[in-house]
Amino acid sequence: MKRGISLLLCLVMFALAGCGTAASSDEPELNSTQNETQTAQSKSEDTADSKPEEAGTASSGQEPEKEPGMENKTLVVYFSATGTTETLAEYAAEILNADLYEIVPEEPYTEADLAYYTDGRADQEQNDPSARPAISGSVDNMQEYERVVIGYPIWHGQAPRIISTFLESYDFSGKTILPFCTSHSSGIGSSAENLHGLCSEQTNWTEGRRFEAGTSLETVREWLEIVQ
Numbered sequence: 001m002k003r004g005i006s007l008l009l010c011l012v013m014f015a016l017a018g019c020g021t022a023a024s025s026d027e028p029e030l031n032s033t034q035n036e037t038q039t040a041q042s043k044s045e046d047t048a049d050s051k052p053e054e055a056g057t058a059s060s061g062q063e064p065e066k067e068p069g070m071e072n073k074t075l076v077v078y079f080s081a082t083g084t085t086e087t088l089a090e091y092a093a094e095i096l097n098a099d100l101y102e103i104v105p106e107e108p109y110t111e112a113d114l115a116y117y118t119d120g121r122a123d124q125e126q127n128d129p130s131a132r133p134a135i136s137g138s139v140d141n142m143q144e145y146e147r148v149v150i151g152y153p154i155w156h157g158q159a160p161r162i163i164s165t166f167l168e169s170y171d172f173s174g175k176t177i178l179p180f181c182t183s184h185s186s187g188i189g190s191s192a193e194n195l196h197g198l199c200s201e202q203t204n205w206t207e208g209r210r211f212e213a214g215t216s217l218e219t220v221r222e223w224l225e226i227v228q
């Protein structure tokens, strides 16, 4: 009888010991699975934390769609009646290693045309939103450019109408336009935003920037580093 009870106790203890072993061998497996899950989560959190812009671009699809034939090239375009904007456009082209294109009016502006508040030619054009002064020449390979920097002087708070002529002459879909202006004292105001409607909705515009006469190459470089 005693031997029977001892045998039974042995069996019970053996069975309990077996369960204990099974439980302790499951635990690390469970923990390692949890660890892996946590590691994967923290990795993805790390990725999201360290490269938010990449995650945003991938999910939001805000990257402009490149048009076929478009290369990673920049064109600096400018109109300048008295040379101020021209100097800064040259700086921008040098900094970006970009091509440079001057918007040349078919009918050059004389000093009298430019005298403001005289109801001269420039005043009249600025007073007429539909004025489109003709441009001499054109950009043959516009499709190759991914970015277009465009510079103009402020004329009565706005871009000269010849800038409208230029923007309406090409398809800027998928391109990024970086506008800047020079002026005597006015800010860029709404002058750049008022140009958006002249291009397709697929055109990407950066915020415009106004520079004063005599702005240095370094200041233009700082702007381009921020904006591009």
Ligand SMILES: Cc1cc2nc3c(=O)[nH]c(=O)nc-3n(C[C@H](O)[C@H](O)[C@H](O)COP(=O)(O)O)c2cc1C
Binding pocket: 079, 080, 081, 082, 083, 084, 085, 086, 114, 115, 116, 122, 123, 152, 153, 154, 155, 156, 157, 158, 182, 183, 184, 185, 186, 187, 213
């Ligand atoms: C017709 C005309 C209108 C102008 N209107 C303004 C103006 O509203 N505000 C301002 O600060 N400067 C005005 N200016 C001055 C020019 O914006 C400034 O001198 C500019 O830097 C000239 O650039 P450019 O040498 O490249 O032509 C005007 C100049 C002209 C000829």
